[in-house]
Amino acid sequence: xxxxxxxxxxxxxxxxxxxxxxxxxxxxxxxxxxxxxxxxxxxxxxxxxxxxxxxxxxxxxxxxxxxxxxxxxxxxxxxxxxxxxxxxxxxxxxxxxxxxxxxxxxxxxxxxxxxxxxxxxxxxxxxxxxxxxxxxxxxxxxxxxxxxxxxxxxxxxxxxxxxxxxxxxxxxxxxxxxxxxxxxxxxxxxxxxxxxxxxxxxxxxxxxxxxxxxxxxxxxxxxxxxxxxxxxx
Amino acid sequence: xxxxxxxxxxxxxxxxxxxxxxxxxxxxxxxxxxxxxxxxxxxxxxxxxxxxxxxxxxxxxxxxxxxxxxxxxxxxxxxxxxxxxxxxxxxxxxxxxxxxxxxxxxx
Numbered sequence: 001x002x003x004x005x006x007x008x009x010x011x012x013x014x015x016x017x018x019x020x021x022x023x024x025x026x027x028x029x030x031x032x033x034x035x036x037x038x039x040x041x042x043x044x045x046x047x048x049x050x051x052x053x054x055x056x057x058x059x060x061x062x063x064x065x066x067x068x069x070x071x072x073x074x075x076x077x078x079x080x081x082x083x084x085x086x087x088x089x090x091x092x093x094x095x096x097x098x099x100x101x102x103x104x105x106x107x108x109x110x111x112x113x114x115x116x117x118x119x120x121x122x123x124x125x126x127x128x129x130x131x132x133x134x135x136x137x138x139x140x141x142x143x144x145x146x147x148x149x150x151x152x153x154x155x156x157x158x159x160x161x162x163x164x165x166x167x168x169x170x171x172x173x174x175x176x177x178x179x180x181x182x183x184x185x186x187x188x189x190x191x192x193x194x195x196x197x198x199x200x201x202x203x204x205x206x207x208x209x210x211x212x213x214x215x216x217x218x219x220x221x222x223x224x225x226x227x228x229x230x231x232x233x
Numbered sequence: 234x235x236x237x238x239x240x241x242x243x244x245x246x247x248x249x250x251x252x253x254x255x256x257x258x259x260x261x262x263x264x265x266x267x268x269x270x271x272x273x274x275x276x277x278x279x280x281x282x283x284x285x286x287x288x289x290x291x292x293x294x295x296x297x298x299x300x301x302x303x304x305x306x307x308x309x310x311x312x313x314x315x316x317x318x319x320x321x322x323x324x325x326x327x328x329x330x331x332x333x334x335x336x337x338x339x340x
Contacts (some may be wrong), residue, residue, distance in 0.1 A: 001337050001338075023335065057261075074239055
């Protein structure tokens with residue numbers, strides 16, 4: 001691989017843009033196709049579904065077998081609520097390659113002492129997404145953990161609008177029923193609201209904050225890996 | 234340190250910028266129960282330092298050895314690893330799977 005191609009591949013990843021590296025297996029020839037340029041590409045019909053599935057794999061092309069290294073942006077995890085569970089998640093997110101941002105307007109919660117080395121934003125969600133936090137997109141997961149509708153609801157609304165691949169909210173079934181009523185009132189449809197994972201987290205029987213954090217992260221991974229499968233390899 | 238795909242490719246770039254000889258190994262095909270999915274990377278430098286994985290640790294040694302040859306020769310090659318009791322290969326996958334690995338030099 002030419003160093004220049006590797007640099008472009010890493011630059012695309014850093015800029016949160018999807019790209020596919022096409023490697024011809026017989027001779028090792030390579031080129032990089034950015035998602036924005038896929039329509040003009042001779043392999044457009046082969047590449048397009050790969051951007052959707054995010055799966056790398058071998059394909060047959062008129063020029064012989066080729067390997068597609070499909071690179072989609074690193075997954076971001078936005079946690080709303082600088083609470084005990086988020087502290088536990090902060091220690092696990094990095095190992096899972098999840099870029100974590102914690103948002104909480106309550107400055108008693110959002111302190112660097114409680115979240116050392118974590119991207120911490122002491123703003124209301126709307127202000128955070130309008131300023132310091134990059135816009136949500138389909139490569140983002142959002143977990144709302146404050147239990148406070150004034151903080152959680154605007155974040156959930158933003159996540160649903162942005163098409164985040166995972167949206168979860170802490171709270172009992174009763175709390176969630178009230179939330180569903182509020183979001184319906186705000187104009188969200190049944191199918192949209194049904195995308196919210198609540199009660200949040202895989203049913204591990206989690207008790208401690210770390211266990212609940214693990215259950216939430218496990219549910220995020222399950223959702224992430226549920227992507228449509230490409231043709232059998 | 235645990236390495237992710239992001240770390241591996243940025244490490245490959247950093248090592249190359251630092252003047253090291255670098256090869257990149259990528260899992261391009263798997264059959265049966267393979268420990269690492271298609272697209273997984275391992276980066277190796279000329280001294281055999283490496284980051285990432287292409288299996289559960291079964292064939293990394295062979296990949297690193299082959300990577301040294303690829304760094305020398307400059308032409309990419311495809312390696313195939315099968316089950317451990319196949320005599321055709323020095324290393325094998327005890328899980329019973331088979332994998333193909335593309336190894337290339339970063340120029």
